[in-house]
Amino acid sequence: MMKGARATNAKRRPRSRARHSDAETRDRLLEAGRLLFSEHGFAKVSVRDICREATANVAAVSYHFGDKLGLYEEVMRGGLDMLAAFNATMLNAGPNASAAERLRHYIAKYLPRLVKPLGDDEWLPKLMRHEIREPTAAAQLVFEHAILPRMRFLAGVMAELLDCDEDDPRVGRCVVSVQAQCLFYLPDAFKTAIVPEWPPQSDAAIAAAVEHIVEFSLAGIRAIAAKKT
Amino acid sequence: MMKGARATNAKRRPRSRARHSDAETRDRLLEAGRLLFSEHGFAKVSVRDICREATANVAAVSYHFGDKLGLYEEVMRGGLDMLAAFNATMLNAGPNASAAERLRHYIAKYLPRLVKPLGDDEWLPKLMRHEIREPTAAAQLVFEHAILPRMRFLAGVMAELLDCDEDDPRVGRCVVSVQAQCLFYLPDAFKTAIVPEWPPQSDAAIAAAVEHIVEFSLAGIRAIAAKKT
DNA sequence: ACTCGTTTCATACACTTGTTTGACATCGCC
C-alpha cells in the first residue's frame, strides 16, 4: 500500500544503499528504458519488455516510478543536459564569425548529425526523434532544450543577414526555410521505404548537400533582404 | 469455413446483388474504414470501431476482406484516381508558362492545400498523411500516385531553370529544397503541440509564405545555376 | 532478536487487440 506512493513521496532514498553487488533495480530500469524507448518509442515498448531487459519484476516500474509514463519522463529528464554540449558546438562558430559563416557552420554541423545513423550510446537524440514523430507529454522538454536554442540562434543570424529586427516576419520565414531544408534529410520511415538510398550516406554526398543548402539559402536570404517589405 | 477464403477467392460477386434496402455490409465497412482510418490512421483504429460505425458484426471484416489490413488496402485502392485530378490542376500552369511561373503556380497551389484543414470528404489526402507518418504496405501506392508525379514535375522545372539535364545532381537537390520548404508547413503533432499557431492559418499569412518560398527558391536556384558544377 | 520500513516477487485483475468458430438466417435455383 506504500508502493504507489513511492512516485509521489518526496524523500525516498535516505538510506539502504548498495545492497546489491550489481546496479539497483531502479537504475537497471532506467537503463533498460533508455535502451528500449530510444529504439522503438514510448508506445511500442511494453512494461514487460523493460522489466525483462532489466531482469526485474513487472511490478518494479509501478513501484519505482508510479507508472510507465513516470519512467519515461525520468529517462528523458536524465539526459537533457547532454543536449547543451552538442548545441554549444553547433551554435558556436567562433568569436569573429560573420553571419554567413555562422549559418554555414550550423548547417555543416547539423546536417551530418541528422543523416548519419546514431550510435548505441546516443539514446537521447533517438528518443527526441520519436518524440517529434509522436509527441508525448515530454514534447515540451524536447522543444525547450533542443529546438528553441537553435531557432533563436538562426533568428539572430537571419536578423543580421536581413539587416532587420529579430521579430521582423521575414526572419521567421527564413529560419523555416533553412531548418526545413535540413530536416528533410532526417531519416524517415516513409522516405526510406520508398527511396532506399535516402538520405545520402557518403561523405561526399553529405558535403555536397551542405554546400547546396548554404549557397541556396544565402542567395534566398539576400533576395528576401532586397525586397525590403 | 468458406469465409476466410473470401479474400483470396477471385470471383466473389457473380450474383445476389441488392438484397438489402440499405448499402451492403461490405460497402458500409469500406465507408466506415474511409472515415476512421483517415481520421486516426491504421494502427489507432480497431476492427471493433469500424464494425460499430458500420453497424456490422465484428466478424464482418474478416469475412469480407480477410483481415484488417485487407480492408485498409481496399479502402486505399478505391481512391487513388482522385489524386490525378488534383495533381493535374497543381502541375499545370497553362500552356505558355515559363519555368519560374510553373514553380510559382506549384507552390501557390500546393501550400494552401497543405495548410488548410481538410474537409470530411477528403479522406484520401488524410489517409496519405497518416501513411507518410507511419507507412504500411500501401506506402508504395501513395508514392507512385502522389509523390512521384510532383517530383517529376519539379525536376522538369529545375532542369529548365538550371539549364541542365534532369539527371544533373543539382536538380534533385533543388527539388528537395523546394519540397522541404513546402512540407514544413504541413500540420504536425509535434509542431502544433509546441507552437499552437502553426501553421499560419490566415490567407494573408499563407500568401506571404507562398511569396517567400517562391522568391527564396528562385534566388537559390539562380545561385546554384551560377555555380556551374 | 526483533521489529519496521523498504524492496522484490509471483500472481491476478481488468481491459483491449485481431481473429475464429459454429450456429443461424437468407436468397436464387433446380
Next chain:
DNA sequence: GGCGATGTCAAACAAGTGTATGAAACGAGT
C-alpha cells in the same frame, strides 16, 4: 420444397496491455 451457396450473428479465443495485490525477503536500528 429442398438444396447449397452466401451472409450474418453472438460468443469465444489467444495474445497482448498497464497496473494492483498481498505475501514474502531483506537490511538496518534499537
